[in-house]
Amino acid sequence: EAALPPSALTVLEVLEEGGFEAWCVGGFVRDALLGRPLHDVDVATDARWQEAQSLFAAAGLRTHETGVAHGTLTVVAGGEPLEVTTYRVDGPYGDGRHPDAVSFSTSIEEDLARRDYTVNALAYHPQRGLLDPFGGLADLGAGVLRTVGDPRKRFEEDALRILRGCRFVSQLGFVLEEETWAAAVSQKSLLARVSVERIRAELDGLLCGAHAREALLGCVDVLSFALPELAAMRGFPQATPYHIYDVLEHTAWVVQRVPAEPALRWAALCHDMGKPAAAFTGPDGVGHFYGHAAVSVELARGILERLKAPGALREEVLALVRRHDDVVEATPRSVKRMLGRLGGDPALFRMLCALKRADALAQAPRCAPRAELADELERVLDEVLAADEAFTLAQLAVGGRDVLALGVEPGPTVGAALHAALDAVTDERVPNEAEALRAFLAAWLAGQ
Ligand code: ATP
Ligand code: MG
Incomplete structure (x- = not known):
């Protein structure tokens, strides 16, 4: 049985005493039953938000009207924000993404019936126990994602559920349960109705998951609607002595092997795109991929622009993809050169090392x-x-x-x-001192 945090107990109590x-409800109950780390608590209630608000005010709890149009109030208990939402029945979905109207x-x-997957349609109460009208507990035990009701209809209503x-x-x-998966594949084009921001948020979550490899390989038929670039990677053979996987499978391994940070995971996804x-086949019958990193950079740039990724993320991903195959030797000189190419950012250099490590491990022994x-x-790097x-x-x-x-x-x-002066310093031909560098500059200019 899930032990509820004191903040949740307080909120339930205030509402029920009123x-x-x-x-x-929601992900909190699911994750608690799975023994996964818990994050936000969602509470569902038959109180309207105004009624809930006045009960919380009387109990001395602060509230924020975060989504009152669809019945959601945020209440702060024990310093933690909780979302309290009035039981809802969603009206028709005119745009394939949002209900035209919600009724309480x-x-x-x-309320549970409007939720997307059975494992997300569980409710828990410390006295009344678990409420499970759609077999969510059994699906949780079996590790199955099944929509509440007909998947075709549920995806038609809101295509975001496919990506979720x-x-x-x-x-x-x-x-994904068989029928749910079949509906996801046949209706993936409905994803065109979902905003690119939401698509990117879901892809961030997918890439950073602990089972990203299985998700990329298992869901490629759906994901390729949002990322058509994946289609060409799938089954593309790497006929080199270095590879044992096709490009997609190799990529999926690398994604899962790098630490779960968005920049690294996106870079891993794109590095060999x-x-x-x-590719071309040499006279020896072996495949070569000279210059593939530059092509990958352009594909990654296209994806991240299309998905409106923040500039900082975009820059990190592109730098990692561009440099992933550069030769760096374990010498101060070579490391400093790479650092310079990475804008002097040691954190980015460490990410590059993580990518290179994962890349090597996902190739032939x-x-x-x-x-x-x-x-x-x-x-x-530490020495440098x-x-x-x-x-x-x-x-x-020295400067300009x-x-x-x-x-x-x-x-x-x-x-x-x-x-030229920086190269001379990183190569340790000239010390990083003004006097010596001015002499170097004079000589360099004379030679131009
Ligand atoms: P997590 O918070 O771990 O990403 P979650 O399942 O809690 O997962 P939220 O987006 O926090 O996801 O939503 C809370 C709950 O609201 C879900 O568990 C689900 O019951 C319901 N829900 C969220 N989005 C949808 C949707 N698009 N369609 C139907 N129900 C949804
Ligand atoms: Mg949640």
């Missing part, structure tokens, strides 16, 4: 030493950081002013001279 009925109900069963299902596959390690387009190289690179050495223009002991002082006209030569 003469209403209240239950814990006095029946918890009706794929996300739950990844987060819970469940499988350019291979099908970049002969590539395993390259995974150890990634560990090696991080050790060298501890030594406080220069690997970006900003850290260089020093170049101009040598009689150079403002223009591209200034930047070129500084880059």
